[in-house]
Amino acid sequence: MKKQTINFELNGELVEVHTEPSGSLLHLLRGQLGLLGTKEGCGEGECGACTVLLDSQPVNACLIPAAKIEGKQVQTIESLSNGDTIHPLQESFVEKGAVQCGFCTPGMVMSAYALLKVNQDPTPVEVKEAISGNLCRCSGYKQIEEAVLDAAEKIDQGSRED
Ligand code: FES
């Protein structure tokens, strides 16, 4: 198929790519742009391993055709850390033992990040709902939910100290 030039914002930077418009955002990120943090699980919208934010909304990158991101903002797991400095969510995932094999972790973190962007004080039910599209084959849901609640507290404390 004919390639198309697509302009979008990726983790705060404007980028231009020449790619197949019907190819998935997931393959564009991993294959063409070398951002391997976003994982490919099922490839059909079932597992959430490929979750990224599209205009601040969590989406399954495997289901988004590249043509749909023209002019939009895409945010991937790579944007949450800066060298050795990691996001409070990532710290909490480590501290609460929420990472087992780690395959679901980037998608889980991005779904939780989307939640905490709009709700800094989520209830356990809200956390469950936010990650309901993300599957963990290691069954670490309890620790994952605890980690998200812990991160929310950390972020809240941080904002009160600022
Ligand atoms: S790889 Fe996209 S939802 Fe599973």
Ligand code: FES
């Ligand atoms: S930690 Fe292994 S799939 Fe979730």
